[in-house]
Amino acid sequence: LFRREWIFLRGVAAMKFLPPEGPHEVAFAGRSNVGKSSLINALVRQKGLARMSNTPGRTQELNFFIPSGYSGEAEDLPPFALVDMPGYGFAQAPKAQVEAWTKLVFDYLRGRVTLKRVYVLIDSRHGIKRIDEEVMDLLDKAAVSYQVVLTKADKIKAPALKKLVEDTAQKISRRPAAFPGVIATSSEKGWGLDELRMAITTAVEY
Numbered sequence: 001l002f003r004r005e006w007i008f009l010r011g012v013a014a015m016k017f018l019p020p021e022g023p024h025e026v027a028f029a030g031r032s033n034v035g036k037s038s039l040i041n042a043l044v045r046q047k048g049l050a051r052m053s054n055t056p057g058r059t060q061e062l063n064f065f066i067p068s069g070y071s072g073e074a075e076d077l078p079p080f081a082l083v084d085m086p087g088y089g090f091a092q093a094p095k096a097q098v099e100a101w102t103k104l105v106f107d108y109l110r111g112r113v114t115l116k117r118v119y120v121l122i123d124s125r126h127g128i129k130r131i132d133e134e135v136m137d138l139l140d141k142a143a144v145s146y147q148v149v150l151t152k153a154d155k156i157k158a159p160a161l162k163k164l165v166e167d168t169a170q171k172i173s174r175r176p177a178a179f180p181g182v183i184a185t186s187s188e189k190g191w192g193l194d195e196l197r198m199a200i201t202t203a204v205e206y
């Protein structure tokens with residue numbers, strides 16, 4: 001399916017607007033500016049699919065993407081959908097916005113049975129931050145399987161990257177819902193994309 005064209009199905013700001021549950025969903029989470037839209041676009045080889053985080057309006061929504069050829073309506077669901085979750089950890093986000101984000105994300109993560117895997121994106125230059133830990137705590141609590149993906153791997157030197165992959169794998173090793181293995185990617189250089197496509201394909205097969 002990664003060879004197909006993908007389309008934007010819907011952006012939702014509240015649970016009641018969620019599209020019908022298809023067989024499987026895979027979601028992407030990460031701090032704002034982590035490189036989430038770039039990664040989704042690189043995965044499907046479409047530059048303009050997921051909008052960069054500064055596009056007003058879309059940033060606080062769960063954005064659903066499906067392969068073209070499906071309507072996404074209950075009678076015509078794709079084998080799996082990709083979900084771009086709103087970026088977290090804006091420095092100047094108003095409190096009400098953070099609360100709305102938290103509620104939507106909590107509800108979605110806890111309530112969506114077709115959610116097979118969450119990819120938690122971590123910027124290679126920054127590593128796991130406190131807020132990422134909180135998101136992983138939530139995923140552990142909700143028993144939602146997740147895997148860590150390092151982004152912008154081209155921004156650090158190879159030995160530093162190797163150490164970061166090892167340290168990150170070590171950090172998550174005791175987390176109950178963490179899927180073992182850390183995938184290092186660069187959307188810019190195309191690194192790790194096939195590995196991630198394969199991981200997603202495997203995740204939705206079960």
Ligand code: GDP
Nearest residue numbers: 032033034035036037038052053152186187188
């Ligand atoms: P989002 O807020 O998580 O959706 O992040 P974006 O995808 O909008 O990316 C944030 C910034 O990081 C942009 O300026 C991108 O050009 C840059 N960026 C994203 N991915 C990479 C990457 O793999 N390598 C490099 N060097 N920069 C990247």
